[in-house]
Amino acid sequence: MKDWFKSAVVYQVYPRSFMDSNGDGIGDLQGIHSKVDYLKSLGINTLWLCPIYPSPNDDNGYDVSDYLGIHPDFGNLQDFAELTAKLKSEGIRLILDMVLNHSSDEHQWFQESRTSKPPNSYSDYYIWHPSIGEDSTEKPIPPNNWTSIFGGSAWKWCQERREFYLHLFSEKQPDLNWENPRVREELFEVCRTWARRGVDGFRLDVINLISKKKGFPDVPDSLLHSPDQHYSCGPRIHEFLKELHQEVFAPFGSMSVGETPGIDSNLAALYCARERSELNMIFGFDHMCVDHGPGGIWDPAVFRFEQFFSILSHWQEQMQRYGGWNSLYVENHDQARFISRMCKQEEFLNEAAGLVATLLLTLKGTPYIYQGQEIGMRNVAYQSIEDYHDIWTLNHYRDSVESGDRPSEVLRRIHYRSRDNARTPMQWNCSENSGFTNGKPWIKVSPSYPDVNIENAQTDLKSPLHVYRSLIEIKQNDPVFIEGKFQRLESRLPGVFAYLRGERRLIVLNFNAIQMPIGDLLGANTKLVFSSQRDSCHGPLDKLQPYEGRIYS
Ligand code: GLC
Ligand code: CA
Secondary structure: OOOHHHHOOEEEEOHHHOOOOOOOOOOOHHHHHHOHHHHHHHOOOEEEEOOOOOOOOOOOOOOOOOOOOOOOOOOOHHHHHHHHHHHHHOOOEEEEEEOOOEOOOOOHHHHHHHHOOOOOOOOOOEOEEOOOOEOOOOOEOOOOOOEOOOOOEOEEEEOOOOEEEEOOOOOOOOEEOOOOHHHHHHHHHHHHHHHHOOOOEEEEOOHHHOOOOOOOOOOOHHHOOOHHHHHOOOOOHHHHHHHHHHHHHHHHOOEEEEEOOOOOHHHHHHHHOHHHOOOOEEEOOHHHHOOEEOOEEEEEOOOOHHHHHHHHHHHHHHHHHHOOOEEEOOOOOOOOOHHHHHOOOHHHHHHHHHHHHHHHHHOOOEEEEEOOHHHOOOOOOOOOHHHOOOHHHHHHHHHHHHOOOOHHHHHHHHHHHOHHHHOOOOOOOOOHHHHOOOOOOOOOOOOOOOOOOHHHHHHOOOOHHHHHHHHHHHHHHOOHHHHOOEEEEOOOOOOEEEEEEOOOEEEEEEOOOOOEEOOOOOOOOOOEEEEOOHHHOOOOOOEEOOOEEEEEO
């Protein structure tokens, strides 16, 4: 089907934490296989798997050591074939995560590259640079001040080659050299191989970082806290994406979604406007920064709702104007649980989750639901840093404590922000370890699992699960929710976000934890077709309950 990505409803699985089939405490492909029926019952039609390839797991699989294999923790190619067959039989498409900006330092390409200089065939597969001198202790000085997104310098000295290599993430994730046509061809062939194995599309990890600025200029001080902005959109980025499109996506009809940190809504169209033949859509980050303080991601600030609404509207309008397409998400394996960020009142967490569901499924674009989001999984707050695993979290803890911050204060930030908030095991039921494993889970289960779990949610009508299910069904049966025009309605009520889809679908979302009259927003006696608060479906329309979203048509 042409443009199937527009009617995709994507569910993202973090394989390590989804379902363990063999009791080793790590989720795996057979585990996912055993839950396809659940996914089907939710109504989603596309599954995105985070990396499943062999990896030393410095960054949980985003450091790939073999692009064509399956990590033994997850199974093997036979398990993969069985999973794809099962998905096909249920009409669920599959997209894989492709990490093309960097590989693992344990990848054979890097092993060859580090030991030899030109003309060895792998010598230019990565980004090597001589030192620019020595400091007073005779240590080589790196080419510039770039910092790794995970902390520390982005350059690592390699004694064998007597040169630095660039790593925008951990030092075990050397950046691939896209200037080298052989590297590009290798990576295209990797994607083609997976497409031939039956994969329907790709999520492209930090894809706007693949082209590096010429001459490696220093980052201005003002951007030191958000280095990705400085590294992104190098001079050949659009050329490389066009090539990817032409070599892989177009011939296989693959869906493509690029993860693009540092791209705002004005630049977005350059990546996904239809006639540019680059990507189908991108993951923007603007709306995920509305609770960042001046110090960036590790400086949590109050959640700015009005900013959140205007960013979302602006992206909607820009994509409409330029013929691009939005991806709609608020959670993934890199983000803390959204309801914990947005809603400070425990008693409204379920409502908040229902509201988020309504937002994702009624805005224009392709919704992405992250595992556990549909039952309102929330942040954890482990008291010991020992219980955390994420490299970014651990580096932040180490660097902050070393620079004098109180450990308790650093932990508070980690409770709010750590990526591990999203990586705790999926909560299937209230048995030990939430039904995720019979063994010892690789990361602790969240203490919320006895209440918040899939089994309870099935019968608890207040669970957001039912909002997701109903809205997924509505979206799939009402083309207005796919192609219908988005138009924001100005609301004088703070915390209320209202918009039209097409001519006649009105969506009103009340993010306020106070009862809110909506009389002045709604003129006519519109008929209510859906409410995230199921029991008020047919009630009078004069009030929107706290954290309530409604659709009128
Ligand atoms: C992306 C991934 C993240 C990973 C990073 C480096 O942002 O989503 O999990 O750590 O890229 O690959
Ligand atoms: Ca396992």
